[in-house]
Amino acid sequence: MTVLLPPMTEHPEQTLKRALALIGDGRLEDALALLAPLAARHPGVPAAVINHGELLRRLGRFDEAVAVLEKAVARLPDLPVARFNLALALRGAGRLEDALAVYREALRRQPDHGDGWYNQGNTLLDSGRDEEAVASYRRALQHLPPARQPRTLNNLGSALILLRRPTEAAAPLRDALALAPDYADAHLNLAVANERQGQMASAAAGYRRVSALRPDHWWHELHADLLCPDVFDDNAAIDAWQDGYAATLARWRDRPGQLDPAHLHHSGAEPPPTLMYQGRADLAVKSAHADLLAPRLPDYQPPAARTGGDRRRIGMVVNHGHEGIFIRSVLGLLPRLDRQRFEIVVAVTRPALDRTRAALGEDGITWLALDPRVDQAAAQLRAARLDLLYHWEVGSDSFNYFLPWLRPAPLQYTSWAWPLTTGIPAMDFFLSSDLVEPADAAHRYRENLITMPGNMFTWTTPPEPPSRPPTRGDFGLPERANLYLCAQNPRKIHPDFDPLVAAILERDPLGRVLLIGSQEGAETAPLRRRLQRRLGPLAERITLLPRQSRQRYLGLLGLADVVLDPPHYSGANTSYDALGLALPLITLPSPLLRGHFTAGLYGRMGLNGLIARDPDHYVDLAVALATDPALRAHWRDTLRQHNGALFHDERAVRELEDAWERMLGDG
Template sequence: MNENPERILKRALDHAGAGRLEEALALLAPLAARYPKVPAAVINHGEILRRLGRFDEAVAVLENAVARLPDLPVARFNLALALRGAGRPEDALAVYREALRRQPDHGDGWYNQGNALLDTGREEEAVASYRRALKHLPPPRQPRTLNNLASALILLRRPAESEAPLRDALALSPDYPDAHLNLGVALERQGHLGAAAGAYRRVGELRPEHWWHALHADLLCPDVFDDNAAIDTWRDDYAATLARWRDRPGHLDPALLHLSGAEPPPTLMYQGRADRALKTAHANLLAPRLPAIEPPAPRSGGDRRRIGLVVNHGHEGIFIRSVQGVLPRLDRQRFEIVVAVTRPALNRARAALGDDGLTWLALSPRVDQAAEQLRAARLDLLYHWEVGSDSFNYFLPWFRPAPLQYTSWAWPLTTGIPGMDFFLSSDLAEPEGAQDLYRETLLTMPGNMFTWAEPPTPPERPMTRADFGLADGEHLYLCAQNPRKIHPDFDPLAAGILERDPRARVLLIGSREGAETEPLRQRLQRRLGALAERVTLLPRQSRERYLGLLDVVDVALDPPHYSGANTSFDALGMALPLITLPSPLLRGAFTGGLYRRMGLTGLIARDPEHYVELAVSVATDPALRQHWRDALRRGNGAIFHDDRAIGELQNAWDIMLGDR
């Protein structure tokens, strides 16, 4: 190497600036080897390796650079970037902490630390890191930090707060597509659907190849409908929109599916209708726009069947609660369990479920990359915890990451996806002919309600009505479901209760983000008139306060079409009488299934009139209420510590796998 080293370096950087990374690396690797103490040579060598995706090599190079040049902050910052790329976010955060201690005014360092914090699900800390970055970055370089700050706030379910940084980003960079996209999300989460549609369409204008944002804009769906006629009108429009889009050109980019919003509207499931036709039509629209992927060949050899369970960030809380009693009781001689969790949810899930006998897999938040990771795990069967509550979990099954895959009650309606093999349900909750409701093969377990559950633990300090601002002289009827589940058919039930019981007060609980609460309040005021004065919308409660609330009300109410699930375990475990209506839909039949498991069906109403009669009778008659409380205390042991949930689940796996 006789050429001047500075010229070699300049040529390498010119190659890198033009995107010719391999040519840059061919010059930098020997240059860095020859001059290991020259920062520009060594650090750029590591950076080019990182940009090529050769993260482990980049880490090795940059670790050496930090060792040789400990007082050079850029070496640490680049090392942290490489560690994050290598899937080692905790190690990256340790390096960021030291680098920022040495150079606290490094705006890009605070920004990149915020990104690493998001990788680990630490959104509050990410918010603080992005805010520090903004103090040290000049305005022209702030938009991406403002956008990511907004992303963290959206993940924290604070969409209203995310609007200000997004509008600041767009003031600095009016044509910034990612900020328009996040603004659409923030507005949609607040229920401002018209403004959200405008933001999504603006993304489509700026990036015409990303046509799916315009589709999402066309399919925006209210969280709360005024009445059944509005629901039917929206569904007719949905079908017409799918037909209108069917022949338009365009493919979906696998690398962007997790941000696409091209899945069926999740709020479809709250409308109280059978959804197979619409979900299938939506899937048929998407199928030719996605890569056609065959499932991997079945695994041969091995003494145990390898079962995967997959959940993505934002949904791990209920997943943990629902599987933590199941996992330790599975037959580990027959089944190896792989728990696959997107990286931001990994620490929380692993801390709750432990490592005993489990194999953990940290998934990329990108659908296509996560699918490749799951394929590499060589699973026999994959259980998708939810399919359709967001873009990631809707599109993952399309990539056929296992020879066989199924879903079940956590998102309790058909996926409509042609590659989903099974839907696992329960005979206790499915009507005759239920297969017609599912595109998947329906498989039902005979005698359990899906999970090995622990009974709720009452709060240490018994609560009183005064703790919730409620009067002692009223009869309290609690519907603990989120406002999306309060179907318009609930309104006449509430009106009937309030008319028949002049001392009745109906209690509802608002949503976490609040977007659904005000439309529900307005609908009840319009439809119930003066009776709405005796409807109280409480704020969301902590777990302890929520259980305390169950202890002070007189009766619990299931809304029509979407009953409680975990909330039903809670109410029945606290021996609180819970009134429910039968439903042909799994999501409306969960409470009835629990009652059938206990052998107690007297609180399953025959029809709406009987529902009102049961609710008022239990709330106003102390002796009858005590009768049902005693019956629930005697019978609710059947729904807790239920070993049938283990045996029947394992039998279902055998059937899916063809082992039985």
């Protein structure tokens, strides 16, 4: 690199101009060679010092930038740009709360600073404070001229998508595109918003537009080809889509193009997550998809196994948007793990860190804040020198699907949170349970299948019913009705559930089936249309309730006469809830893990009377329980006597530790 030093006789203003010209040409290191000595010789000259700090920030030398800009703020407390640049540097250094404190003060002093509100919004988004980010972006729009609004409108739309409000997100994204028609990021976010609303044709057009604007980002066209409905009309539609999926993979197999690791986290090149809900075995298609991607990614080798140390270092990784169930599922496990044998590292993408850390605490846990970019997160995990990494979910989004490909640990595994094979050759193990897997289950997994003998994955406590239980009237439900509740999200309501519901309603004239809609709402309308088409007048006795708070949901459970599992994808945490409240839960197990959870819980309790043998038996059990109060009371008493086996289960801890030792070769 050529270092350009100013002539001794050059005026400071001339040196500053030369440095700014170099910055404009992208020669940042050369510019720094001019600015650093200039700022040192003239610490009272704002332009020299502030540009020096900003240049250090742009070079990624965030701690140095913070040090320079903190001194600038101390010397020039009334200069807003120094505070705003300091906040940017603090954000880059990962000091988000410090950055937000600086933004608050800077915006108090200059409340009409549109860029300040925009950048504060970005920092709030990094912190997982999405609602506050939305408010900050809206304030920014009040102070920015139209020509400078597109990026703020785009980020506002992105924040609303994260808040699962895609319908609301579409408006600012369209406004951004009206101002900047070729703005690829806004096209991408609008495509995501349309997909989340179930508007697949519009979503596909948007993804193809992004690929046209950025030809090297071909993966968005692949994603357009693989768009999948959330709710299918019938099994024939599922089969037709799966045939189309296989044909698409074959058509793409010989097309050129590499995947850029820097963009994997929002590539959409992973298998469609809705495969989970189709009731089919997934190994062949998931493996075919992985085999399409493998030659398009760098060949990541696992890091060398760690040597020395008395304890094995176990990592657990979860990304933003998935931390809620993760918290619930590991909350009881983490304090009970043997810290003499295992060091626990919980790695969370930065927007989810504060919530997860506050819920799980500090005791015996090493916390790692991950960059939302999957390649950067993988580098951080490699630097943590883990022995074994547990991926909470693999395949529910681009980040968690591609992270295992980058081999962030010598050994890695996943388990029941996204209960199907990943199909990824880099995933070493899938951890399951003998309670939910048949003897020949290994052939359904690309990973090495390891099973625990006697537990259902987690240590948990029984649910606490609400102190003031709601009434049927609180939900608009009739008093004189037999209530059959299926509390699963609409994606789990497989077409094979429809004839079961129809038979129940035909057999029980007082029967009413309760379903719960999705958080984003896109799945609710097509499910309602399908039920109306397939069930006719009987669909009038199906109520689709909105999503409920935790306490209202538990209160709703308490009002049900019978709880129903849908076929192919049973409840898991919801089954713990129902059985913990001693509510009869009818299940029709499938050979696949995701269709066998509830049957596994019954196996743990030593009960099988509510496990249906076939669809007719399922209907018989449901109607008998709903219409016979004495039978219902018998089963509630039976569940109260046996459901203690599901909770405070120390075997869940010991068997997990034993499984880790088997994976590590220590057992």
